[in-house]
Amino acid sequence: CGFHLRGPQAMAFKTIHLGMSEYSDLANDLRRQLRTTGTTEAVSTASDAEVRMIVVADNREKNILSLSSGGTVREFQLKRQFRFRVLDKAGREVMSLAEIAVTRDITYNDNIALAKEQEELILQRDMQADLVQQIMRRLAAIRIDPNAPAPAASAPTAAPAAR
């Protein structure tokens, strides 16, 4: 039926700067996954990197999905929304703004609030693993055209302090 074992996932760049806190779990997981490609490595200084990841948003939400007849929560939806772009050394966009949203539903009961909190942590880790895998797929799809024109001088610069 045309399926074959997945070949090596060579990326179009050798070094990447992740653009997030060095200490974050997500950075750790991404670094580890990048190492398994054998082609690409995360570097800690942006100026040393062939491409730079710009994290536009990394939001976590917890929304109510259903209520009991007593008005208390029966199900939550956990959501992690990650938006990012990738630029090359010259500031050219090699991957335009992409959004990855990962969700998990969790049943809830106030009588076991602590157990549910632990379960939520497990699901958050599971969502992060999912997110990392999807980010890796996006990075692997990047193609770099060395002859692309430099960005126009008038291109808008980064926005000032977020609000």
Next chain:
Amino acid sequence: QTSSSASSAAAAKPVALPPALLQKFPMLAAENAIPLAPGATRVRAERLDGRNQFELTAEGKVILRRDSMFLLSDRLRLDQISNEVTAEGNVSLLRGRDRIDGPRAQLNLDTSVGEVTKPNYVFQRDSAPFQKRSTTLTATGEAETLLLEGKNQYRLQDATYTTCRAPDPDWYLKVRDLSLDYDRERGEAHDAVLRFKNVPVMWMPWADFPLNDSRQSGLLPPTIGSTSSTGFDITQPYYVNLAPNYDATLAPRWMGRRGLQLGTEFRYLTKSGTGRLSGEWLSRDQLTKEERGLVSARNFQDFGGGLNGSLDYTQVTDANYFADLSSRITSTSQATLNQQAILNYGGLPWLSSSLNVQRFQTLVGEAPYDRLPQVRADLNVPDQLGMSVRMPFEYTKFEHSAKDAGERTTVHPQVALPLQNSYAFFVPKAGVHLSHYDLTRRTTTGYNTLYRSVPGFSVDSGLTFERSLKLGQSDFIQTLEPRVFYVRTAYRDQSQFPVFDTARADFNFSQLFSENIYTGSDRIADANQMTSAVTSRFISEQTGEEALRLAVGQRFYFSGQEVTLPGETRRDGRIADWLGLMSGRVTRSIWVDSFYQYDPREHRSERGVLTTRYQPQAGKSAAVSYRYQRGVLRDIDFSGQWPVAGGWYAVGRYNYNLKDSQLTEAIAGFEYKAGCWVLRTVYQTLLNTKQVRNNAIYLQLELNGLASVGSSPVQLLRRSVGGYTDITSTGDPVFGTSAE
């Protein structure tokens, strides 16, 4: 003829001029092309008359230029000593992108101070640069007198002001005294009447508004409503913009049935931290005859070097506080309030640790355990000499007023030997759960000191296959990812162990690949079981985007269950529930999110979710969702936003509890989008924890670039309606952030 005063500096660039004026003043284009030095003045007219270098008079299609300013008129007199200019007849003053027309103008060219009588004006500015959607705001109107008070300052008397397209704007302000300061991007109106469709809707003795959509201090429009438990309900917030990253809102609220409540919120955002402090106080509730209030703090601070801390604290005076005084589902559904401080340290690559102090205020039902404190440290050394070593440690002191209480220490050292390449992974792992309990109070039967060691091992393995697939116009990679997971955990009798934080986990794809069927550390389930699952993803060849995911999974038990929680019935049978899911985009405009759990022993469905959303374009979506959990819930949910006709959108949600035949939440409303305003009206009914309904009506009029009047239902709609799109054409940062 022309006249110009000389200057030596660089010439000004030509200015973009309105075509209508270019027609009226044929020489304007030619004049505009002539370079002009900064500070120099040029006058061109059909007749020029200069008297002894002190005064200049001009007549007939007069054009006066200075820097980027043009002053056009029929007649003009310029005092060359004071640089005072008086223009009469068909006067047009062009400054940058501003244009003022009137019969007469007087202006000092040096100070830019002057006056235009009976003017019509058009002022154009771009909206605040930090906003997502940069738009141009055009303010137009007329006035009795327009005072020029400098390069970017205007003051208008008996004026109108609108950001709608002239003529015949849908709304405008009629203001006795209006100041527009384009340096500070701020407008101030005294004695203003807002007229909507020529009907006066609101009078303001004083109002302060942003000229570029940014945040400004001032009165925010009031929220007016009526709910069953508060009666007539009006909140008048005052917004204080302390600094770009600090702000505060003061919100006095009058509730007809309960009295005057004072609310306040302070927010900050710095490079290393963010936080919100808020409080509410009702000195005497007229119904309960009691003082009622709320304090809440939510902060996050990054101390650098991998150390960060967060605080989440909410306290209310009584258990019915939210049910009585709030109409927000996130508040009314709360059974407990979290009071927690956490300090995290992750500065070392192989260690993450945290200190957690947590209590709860219980509003409904049973109180959870307080954790005073909880210390965690997770030693994690991956990929060393082909080995990964992990050792999570946890110490917690559990406190409760009525149940078992005491200390628990657990540590779970484990060693894995992961093997991985591009298409396969194989991870054997062995570990031992070590636990120690030291109880200070025992209400269940058993010893006060308990010790447990539970060894176990697992093998996780998987393969990844791929193939190229063309679906319609798009190229996809389809993956096929079989995974097999085996767990063996020794049996230890734990019936004497207390239960602090442990319960059965939901059976889902995450749980399939977990070693323990419980979350929390009070029960380590005996296991001899095999899980297998297959996932298939459709990934865009071009972008790497995952479009669709399908998965099925199942667990097989080689032995029966020995360890249970109190009151839990033992599992029988060898086969666990089947799991399936499908999630993603099925066609260009149809999204599906589904999960299904089937019990093959009893031949029945345990849990299921099916959500389908049809969204052919922004502002047009319809979603239906069915949720089932055997014995717990059976819900159906319809929601949508749909354009009805000519700018009208219907929005709604209907969430019905089929199990108890009861409406949980319903929302119905309309939105109307005109060129320069949006009107929304939404009715919401919601079940609260007192099992009564909180009903609320939201009515909001949003005027582009000026303000929104009334309470905003946008957050509510965004949360409740699948695929909801905000139809407002410009953002509204001041009011858009108000809570749902």
